[in-house]
Amino acid sequence: MIMKTHNIFFVFVLTAISFFLFPLSAARPDEHSARAILDHIDRMWRGKSSTGTYEMTIKTAHWQRSLRIRSWTKGLDYTLVRIEYPKKEKGVASLKVKNNLWNYLPKINRVVKVPSSLMMGSWMGSHFTNDDVVKESTLADDYHHTITFSGSRDGQDVYEITLTPKEEAAVVWGKIVILIQQKDLIPLSEEFFDEQEKPVRKIVLSDVKTIGGRMLPTKLNVIPYDKPGEFTRIIYADLTFDIDIADSFFSLRTLKQKGD
Amino acid sequence: MWLVKLAWRNLWRNRRRTLITISSICFGLVIALVFIGLGDGTYGTMIDSAARLGTGHVTIEHQRYRTSLATRYTLKDIRPIAETLAGIREITGWAPRVAGQAMISTSYGSVGAAFMGVDPAQEKENTLFIKKMVSGRYLKNAGGRGAVIGTKMAEQLKVTVGSKMVITANNLQGDISAELLRVVGIFRTGSDMIDGYVLQIPLERSRKLLGMEPEEVTQLAVYLDNQRQTDSVIATLKMSLAQVKEAAVLSWRQVMPELAAYVELDGGSNYIFQVIIFIIIGAGILNTILMSVLERRYEFGVLLCLGMGPASLLLLILTEAVLLGLLGVSVGTVLGLACNYYFTVKGFDLTMITPEDMDISGVALDPVLYADLYMDHLVIIVSLVFLMVVLIGVYPAVKAARSVPIEVLKKGR
């Protein structure tokens, strides 16, 4: 409901992307332990930046809408997101600097700081939850990971990595199961379970294309199990990595610009 | 002395009337004592409950905290304050508290909440939450990750004992911080607000969440043996803590003004009710005494003729009134105290007619009323009733003393 969790989405995306940022011609599949895969990704990902445009479609029981969004990220500390379409919301933007969140509302020309105690609900009504964003922790830091399955499923050779939260990790999930294509180490899906191992939601990645110089899934679909028929879908239009972008770009001033 | 003997015999000559008068006095006194006793007991219980569920009979906090409730107004080091508290006899215990607003999330959603970081060791004797547990247990370890939440919150987040939750808040530096918690117990106070909005977590965990120093707190809740001593303890504390910068000492009345308002108002209406009863009964007693004097006019006439001075006559009638008063008051006091005792032990049970969850501005009400008559109230009421009886006797006494003997004798009966 309330716009607070733009970052959720972003960190999520970053984390998701982090999976596919590694050389295609890496070591042979069986040398990839879970830790190795995640470490590799983390190492490759840290300190990098990106900018891109994507379309997000949300369908709920009462409405369906599509937004075109432009984003800039640097490391895990800085994120700027801006809506470019539809016209009604053009210019609405969110800025995350470390653990702080601000929203800009162009219609009233005001910046609203989002307090943690109110980050209820999702960003823009999407199915991303707050847990996805507030902690910028990576999956590697907060979870134990093991490869629980290596073999063929649905005609593909896949790795299944199961993540279980570490003792003191401040995360709401009981378990996360990630399915990765062995061939290209491209993630196929991510499923989230509560502590009783009941599945709560699933993210499906597909449409692998060359984008920003890499082979990546360009479509992410979030499906909540408790709300049948609803989904949030993100399709990347373009993505550029390792751009030259200063920390100072991520400021309230940039937040307030109405966009290119 | 003979006056007293005569007065006594006079009273018992008309046994019926005397008994009726005494029973009126008795009735009024018993009503008064029972109502005041129940009132005192109920208010006392409510205040104690509210204090134990909230921030104590006396609260010590940063002087700016109350007006803005911002987490950054803290007491940096409680050690010097703790020393002072140890030296005051009326204080039965105290507990450090860290308070703030946060979001609690689970796999199924999030709610906004107010959290209280507490030290279980120091809460054990004082807090009511322990008694209101419906499942699980209370917190044990000040450094742990346990949390106790209310039934309503448990419903909203779809959690039970053992479930995990993530608490997220803005810390003192303004950054967002999060900690993992596990539900160890679920309580039910009967107040929707507390059951749906408040949770208790270990003190050190809350300090970590907010980025506080090891001895820093938001407030100190101080518990007293007897809530009536609140004002005197506050006066003492204010003096002793004068050199602790920026510390404010507040009474429960300032922290919970609505509760204070209820107690005052209900007390006020109780008082009015008593006055009405007293007037009604007083009128009846006046009636009795006056009648008794009037119908004995012939007899008084004779006495006056025989040489008894008007002053003696006046005294005689006053003595009768005094004796009536003493008798009525004694029996009434005994009965009144007996009723109060019964209600102190057994309570006045209203559970039949009260709905489930009643509260006064967020403080849950116990449907069983217990009496607790304060000594000074007892003394006041009994004295007032006695005084009233004697005063009522004055008019008839004066009237009788003034009557001219011849006139009376002429008129006969």
Place this chain on the structure above:
Amino acid sequence: MLVYLKLAWRNIWRNKRRTLITQFSMIVTLALMIAYSGLVWGLLNQMERNATLLGPGEIQIHVPGYRDDRSIYKVIDRPDTIISSIEKNGARAASRLQGFGLVSHDENSSGAQILGIDPAREKNVTRFHRHLFRGAFLAGANEVIVGSKIAVTLDVTVGDELVVVTQAADGSIGNDIYTVAGILNRIGEEIDRSAIMMSLADFRDLFSMGDVATEIAIRRVHDRQELGELRDVIAGGIPALEVKTWKELFPAISDMIDIADLSIYILFFIVYLAASLITLNTMLMAVYERIRELGIMMAIGFRPLQVMTLIFVETFYLTLCAVGAGLVCGVGLSAYLTRYGLDLTSFSDGFSFAGILAEPHWFAVTNAQTVLPAAVFLVIISFAAVLYPALKAARLKPLEALNFN
């Protein structure tokens, strides 16, 4: 018969003093009972008024299922048509909209219940406009009224700017700036902590909604009208919607008022008991004093039944006068309290009891309900009290009566 009447009357006034004394306590008792009833009924009325007029209204209309989750999608279409038909039925109604939002002022923010109201109509149904602590009720566009506690949380005062962000009904981000026009007094926890009121038009803009309402609140024009009947009449016209009285919607509050009712009856009972005791006492003595006199009457030929009749007629006169005077004093006192009330504000401020505002200034009501029962009761008790001694007197042999006492 005439003889009795004359004799009885003369008997009474022969001993003026005794008669007056007897009547004195009866008059005081009656007057106090009337005044007390008045105060107590007044208080109950006030509580009921506050329960309804500072919140839900007396009757509400919703879409079935709305109350389970207060979803902004369960709305009543074209509420104005419903409202005009209600007004034709002789009641007052107002539409409302309710949603959730984030409100902020400078660096402070809070979640809030955003309430869209029809400023003009709402005044006819509830009394919020009379409970403004500061400022004025909604007048212009983009104005809001803020609850007392949330005003403190946000640190706003009249004239300040408030930013409101919500998720609109079409999923987009609703946002706008409003000016604080007024701050409410303490009303009840929920409203104090989380209510932000704006006009229906502003709400519809913010939430991208059309000509709909989440709730219609209704109030009677005449308090004597039976609430249940009105509900049925209204419900008949809109079978698809749910129409309920406030008692059905908030049984806990209704129960609580009933409890207050009950405790008041208990108190009444005690006051009546005291009054009975005194009256009994009084009448008893009145008869016993005169047994000797009655004995003489019987000695000269009055039959027992005649003596009893005489006593009863005397009692009748006595009571008549006492009740008359008692009524005058009682109604007078009650009327004074109805006008000026009993001001207990020096004792305490208001507070909320189970969510209902209790004000410290009590007004009595004066009507048949407060006056008649007390008077009737007094008469009954008086006669009952006389019965025993009258019988006893009638049964005595004249000699015994002469030597009685």
